[in-house]
Amino acid sequence: MSASRAGIAVVGCGYVADFYLNTLEDHPGLTLVGVHDRIAERAVLAAGRHGVRAYEDLPRLLADDRVSIVVNLTNPASHAEVTLAALAAGKHVYSEKPLATHVADGRRIVAEAERRGLLVSCAPANVLGEAFQTLWREIRSGAVGEPRLVYAELDDGAVHLMDYQTWKNSMGSPWPYRDEFAVGCNAEHSAYHLAALTTMFGPVRRVVADHGTLMPDKLPPGEDGPVGPDYVTASLTFGSGVMARLTCSIVAPADRSLTVVGDGGVLRLDNCWDFGSGLTLRAPAGRGHDYLLGARPVDPVRPYAYRKRYAADHRMDFPRGVAELAAAAGERRQPRLSARHALHVLEVTDAMTARHGSTEITSEFAAPEPMTWAR
Numbered sequence: 001m002s003a004s005r006a007g008i009a010v011v012g013c014g015y016v017a018d019f020y021l022n023t024l025e026d027h028p029g030l031t032l033v034g035v036h037d038r039i040a041e042r043a044v045l046a047a048g049r050h051g052v053r054a055y056e057d058l059p060r061l062l063a064d065d066r067v068s069i070v071v072n073l074t075n076p077a078s079h080a081e082v083t084l085a086a087l088a089a090g091k092h093v094y095s096e097k098p099l100a101t102h103v104a105d106g107r108r109i110v111a112e113a114e115r116r117g118l119l120v121s122c123a124p125a126n127v128l129g130e131a132f133q134t135l136w137r138e139i140r141s142g143a144v145g146e147p148r149l150v151y152a153e154l155d156d157g158a159v160h161l162m163d164y165q166t167w168k169n170s171m172g173s174p175w176p177y178r179d180e181f182a183v184g185c186n187a188e189h190s191a192y193h194l195a196a197l198t199t200m201f202g203p204v205r206r207v208v209a210d211h212g213t214l215m216p217d218k219l220p221p222g223e224d225g226p227v228g229p230d231y232v233t234a235s236l237t238f239g240s241g242v243m244a245r246l247t248c249s250i251v252a253p254a255d256r257s258l259t260v261v262g263d264g265g266v267l268r269l270d271n272c273w274d275f276g277s278g279l280t281l282r283a284p285a286g287r288g289h290d291y292l293l294g295a296r297p298v299d300p301v302r303p304y305a306y307r308k309r310y311a312a313d314h315r316m317d318f319p320r321g322v323a324e325l326a327a328a329a330g331e332r333r334q335p336r337l338s339a340r341h342a343l344h345v346l347e348v349t350d351a352m353t354a355r356h357g358s359t360e361i362t363s364e365f366a367a368p369e370p371m372t373w374a375r
């Protein structure tokens with residue numbers, strides 16, 4: 001595959017597909033060849049809007065030689081099946097998170113990709129964004145001294161009090177609340193912080209966690225269905241010695257902040273979902289109770305150009321991860337969002353709700369590089 005241009009095809013044309021397709025034009029290295037959804041009308045609608053082919057089924061998509069990367073935007077329950085089928089057809093894969101719903105499937109995906117010499121990347125791509133890359137550069141440059149403690153919040157709002165049944169993307173696809181509630185907030189959202197923390201501090205070695213389903217009746221009146229955890233909190237101990245407390249819910253008011261406490265100061269990222277998020281450094285300004293009054297905003301490594309066509313509450317350049325995968329394939333290197341890293345994140349995520357209590361984590365991954373513009 002050439003480093004400059006990669007043919008991609010999207011599987012799954014639901015709510016999130018819009019966020020990928022609408023900003024693809026910012027990535028001249030990616031050419032959309034076609035789309036597929038098992039709900040045919042969704043594929044036809046997306047294909048019509050973007051002037052590409054709607055494949056009737058997955059085998060036809062996988063048989064198209066112009067496609068080198070399959071972008072798997074299906075529901076979590078389909079991730080492993082679609083990713084493994086794409087690998088078997090010789091395609092690289094960019095998958096929405098989680099890599100799979102079961103760790104065993106995640107391991108199969110990594111093994112298959114490595115056996116076939118193919119690349120798999122997994123969302124979230126927030127670690128490729130300007131805000132996170134700036135935070136990481138500040139940590140590396142010693143802005144807070146030695147990092148010791150992190151508080152990571154991923155509360156997505158009190159969803160049970162909101163009119164979520166009315167949320168739609170620009171193609172009219174509804175927010176898939178039944179699936180979101182069934183999968184639960186941990187598998188849906190914890191990866192945003194886990195990817196960020198493991199990028200900065202390396203592998204997690206111990207997880208001590210608890211979780212609950214605190215609003216079991218949040219489906220609309222008259223609707224029945226499985227409801228997974230809507231609250232989880234974990235204390236994570238990294239091999240590097242850093243400890244983090246991660247809280248994730250769809251019960252508490254929105255707070256997606258990340259606070260890194262070092263022996264020389266404190267850095268706070270306001271919103272891990274926002275590539276243009278504010279970042280504040282508080283350095284010691286004295287030894288009294290006002291010792292952290294020296295707060296100043298940190299200039300981003302480069303400004304994030306927020307586009308009108310991006311969804312207002314998802315200020316993320318979703319296809320950036322796909323573009324990074326395409327670049328990695330062209331340069332014959334591992335992508336910054338590597339499959340082994342995604343597997344580690346999946347193992348930690350799984351440990352956060354698989355049991356109440358402590359889990360040792362042993363998996364490794366190669367440390368990702370900062371973006372070249374953020375070195």
Ligand SMILES: NC(=O)c1ccc[n+]([C@@H]2O[C@H](COP(=O)([O-])OP(=O)(O)OC[C@H]3O[C@@H](n4cnc5c(N)ncnc54)[C@H](O)[C@@H]3O)[C@@H](O)[C@H]2O)c1
Pocket residue numbers: 011012013014015016017036037038039042058073074075076078081082096097098173174175176179188
């Ligand atoms: N909803 C969000 O705000 C959001 C944000 C970021 C990431 N994500 C992630 O994106 C992924 C998709 O979420 P969504 O909100 O778009 O869900 P969705 O239900 O709106 O869309 C998923 C689409 O995939 C299709 N699909 C499922 N299995 C398939 C298969 N085997 N073959 C072909 N098509 C198949 C479905 O028909 C559906 O149209 C999930 O992994 C989710 O975690 C969602």
